């Protein structure tokens with residue numbers, strides 16, 4: 086069973102798939118604890134907050150409520166809602182707390198492409214076709230071995246930055262793991278002007294890419 090915080094259809098606002106109509110599946114639960122996390126409502130999976138799957142769909146505002154659902158329930162919900170998007174983004178919380186193979190395999194069988202957004206602090210359990218976005222949480226949890234194997238599996242790296250230290254940590258991680266990804270995105274933390282300037286300047290200097298959480302500028306989910 087997966088723990089669902091919310092499901093909604095929108096435009097992917099981050100990294101390579103920016104602009105792509107997507108169904109977001111946000112899973113409940115994350116023990117990593119990034120101080121600037123924009124989805125703190127997903128951290129705890131309190132049993133007193135369990136609701137029906139329907140109540141987690143297209144929520145009016147962020148909440149800690151969540152539902153239990155398996156892969157078939159999730160696919161049936163996409164169909165009953167009449168979603169048109171064919172790209173599914175599994176995020177959280179930390180989606181890699183769960184074995185995502187059953188969900189991704191079922192979605193692939195039904196013509197969807199899948200993407201997972203992960204911190205790289207838990208083993209990534211997805212099929213080979215799944216696009217993996219690793220937003221490495223360095224020195225946070227899970228240990229070096231887990232993070233190093235996430236870096237090797239990643240199709241793209243998306244790194245939130247607010248200060249030079251965050252850039253330096255990322256470069257140290259590339260050196261330590263020997264992984265030099267082709268697609269490296271810097272994402273300014275919380276649309277702060279200073280963070281945005283740092284990200285722009287660094288992307289130009291390093292020939293990396295900028296990811297600006299377009300949905301937040303548009304005021305959409």
Ligand SMILES: C[S@@+](CC[C@H](N)C(=O)[O-])C[C@H]1O[C@@H](n2cnc3c(N)ncnc32)[C@H](O)[C@@H]1O
Nearest residue numbers: 121122123177178179202203204220245274275
């Ligand atoms: C909320 S996380 C969920 C998936 C997973 N736990 C992870 O960290 O990748 C989704 C993405 O948003 C980024 N993010 C979270 N809070 C942010 C913020 N305040 N500003 C910019 N990016 C943020 C994360 O680093 C990650 O790339």
Ligand SMILES: Nc1nc2[nH]cc(C(=O)O)c2c(=O)[nH]1
Nearest residue numbers: 095096097098099176300306
């Ligand atoms: N539109 C939109 N794009 C996103 N890309 C990553 C998101 C996330 O919260 O993981 C996100 C999100 O919440 N909304």
Ligand code: SF4
Nearest residue numbers: 115117118119122204
């Ligand atoms: S790992 Fe992701 S969901 Fe967890 S606290 Fe950090 S940004 Fe938030």
Ligand SMILES: [Mg+2]
Nearest residue numbers: 123124300306
């Ligand atoms: Mg969001």
